[in-house]
Amino acid sequence: MNAPVAVVGPGSVGLALAARLALHGHPVTLCGRPDSPVVPAIELTEQSTRRSVDVGWGGEPHDVGPVPWVVVTTKLHQTGSAGVWLERLVDRDTLVVAAQNGVDHRERLAPWVPADRVAPALVYFNAERRGRGEVEVRHSGPDLAVGDDGPGRQARLLLGPAGFQVEIAADFTTAAWRKLMVNAVANPVTALTCRRVDVFREPAVRALTRTMLSEVAAVGRAEGASLPDSAVDDVLAWLDARPTGAGSSMLDDRLAGRPLEYDGLLGAVVRRAGSHGLGVPACEAALALISALDGGRPERASALVHITGPSIRESQCRQ
Numbered sequence: 001m002n003a004p005v006a007v008v009g010p011g012s013v014g015l016a017l018a019a020r021l022a023l024h025g026h027p028v029t030l031c032g033r034p035d036s037p038v039v040p041a042i043e044l045t046e047q048s049t050r051r052s053v054d055v056g057w058g059g060e061p062h063d064v065g066p067v068p069w070v071v072v073t074t075k076l077h078q079t080g081s082a083g084v085w086l087e088r089l090v091d092r093d094t095l096v097v098a099a100q101n102g103v104d105h106r107e108r109l110a111p112w113v114p115a116d117r118v119a120p121a122l123v124y125f126n127a128e129r130r131g132r133g134e135v136e137v138r139h140s141g142p143d144l145a146v147g148d149d150g151p152g153r154q155a156r157l158l159l160g161p162a163g164f165q166v167e168i169a170a171d172f173t174t175a176a177w178r179k180l181m182v183n184a185v186a187n188p189v190t191a192l193t194c195r196r197v198d199v200f201r202e203p204a205v206r207a208l209t210r211t212m213l214s215e216v217a218a219v220g221r222a223e224g225a226s227l228p229d230s231a232v233d234d235v236l237a238w239l240d241a242r243p244t245g246a247g248s249s250m251l252d253d254r255l256a257g258r259p260l261e262y263d264g265l266l267g268a269v270v271r272r273a274g275s276h277g278l279g280v281p282a283c284e285a286a287l288a289l290i291s292a293l294d295g296g297r298p299e300r301a302s303a304l305v306h307i308t309g310p311s312i313r314e315s316q317c318r319q
Contacts, residue, residue, distance in 0.1 A: 002026040004067045005158070006058065008085045009074035010039055012127035012249065013099060015135040017071055017159070019044040022053040024162040029056040029064065031085045039133040046137045058085070066091035069158055072109070073099045075249075076264030079108050086112035097121050097155045099144070101183050102264050103176045103223070119151035120172065122179045125164075126246045138243045141165075145179075147172035177220035177227060181235050184265040184283070185212045187250035188290045191260065194251065194317030197242040208282060210236065215280040216269050222276040254293065255317065262290045 002025045007018040010032045019042040022028040030039055038057045043050060058064045061084050070089050074082045079100075090096065090113055097119045098105040105120035122145040126138040143164040146152035156166045169175035186200075189209060193199050200206055213232040220227045253260055266287045273280040 003069055004029070005069040005071060006031055006064065006067045006085070006089050007071045007073060008082045008089070009072060009078065010036075011073060011075070012129040012135050012252065013123055014071070014073035015039075015042050015129060015133065016044065016125065016127040016137045017073060017099065018042060018055055019051075019053050019135065020162040020164060021071075021158075022055050023051065026069075026162070027056065029058050029067070031058040031061075031064065031089075033081070034060050037132055041133060043131070043134040044137065045130070045135070046139070061085050061088045064088050066094055068094060069097070070094055071097045071099055075253075075259070075261045076100060076102055076108070077259055077261060083109075083112045090117075092117075095119060095151060095154055097158070099123050101179070101261065102268060103173075103180055117151065119146055119155035120176070121146050121155060121159075122169070122175055124179075126243065128247065128252060138246060139165075140241060140243060142167040145169045145172075145175050171226060173223070174220075174225040174227065177216075177223065177225035178231065178235070180220070180265065180269070181213055181216045181227075181231065182238065184216050184269050185209055185235075185286075186239060187248045188262055188266050188286050190248040191250040191254045191262075191293075192286070192289055194254070196245060196247040196251070197239055200236070200239045206236070209239075211282045212286060215273070215278075215283050218278055219269050219273045219276065219280065222278060223272060260290065260293065262287065266290065
């Protein structure tokens with residue numbers, strides 16, 4: 001039997017990783033909100049193939065103890081909730097895979113996990129939750145990227161045999177900012193328009209997307225990432241190559257009436273731009289609009305925002 005794994009955050013990415021790890025023989029425990037319904041099994045759909053696998057469920061943090069592996073997949077604004085679980089799951093021998101968005105994985109988990117026990121992981125596969133324990137996964141190229149260091153190589157040994165294509169990124173800072181270029185722009189645009197990747201074929205939207213990407217790249221370069229001018233075209237080409245029907249996690253959250261993750265993505269870009277004295281007007285405008293979905297004001301964009309209304313259909317969203 002392979003080593004036990006706890007997956008903190010039973011969203012779309014968490015379900016996908018947990019299902020593959022369980023299918024590979026790892027005893028997997030899903031850890032979510034104590035008041036959320038139990039997920040005893042995951043229905044995983046990949047390339048029209050549907051498989052079901054049993055998993056454990058962590059009802060309360062005090063019900064679990066240290067495990068060799070923890071995979072954190074919560075949204076950035078839920079990291080504090082993940083910390084309650086990490087306090088119980090992590091000991092000196094635990095390695096934590098931070099499969100989250102953003103560019104500061106180790107700093108984010110520092111209150112609970114030493115930096116040398118954290119493996120930041122960039123998620124590239126597209127996962128969409130279809131139900132409480134159901135997830136559909138689409139693959140195109142590498143599924144994940146990890147750093148070229150001890151924790152990263154260990155994480156590859158966990159995730160690679162489970163069926164994921166994991167690449168080692170020699171320059172993880174650049175890889176993380178390339179990923180942030182996608183997340184900080186594609187997520188808000190799809191959520192604001194309630195459109196999937198087809199929206200980037202609209203000329204006006206494409207022009208705005210190019211401007212926003214250029215602004216994010218400038219901030220990334222100021223942060224030490226190697227992002228040539230061609231990085232913008234690379235991201236646009238990546239969006240064009242997304243499978244038909246692919247959306248974004250922020251679009252999914254808006255449709256389901258869940259909190260939006262914009263502050264740790266687009267908000268982080270705007271804040272870091274300010275620290276470098278860079279102007280990012282298009283990103284600032286998009287941030288004001290995405291924050292306003294909650295009825296909030298632009299100056300509250302750095303606050304944790306909750307969208308508590310009922311779920312909506314994409315057709316309703318566009319009305």
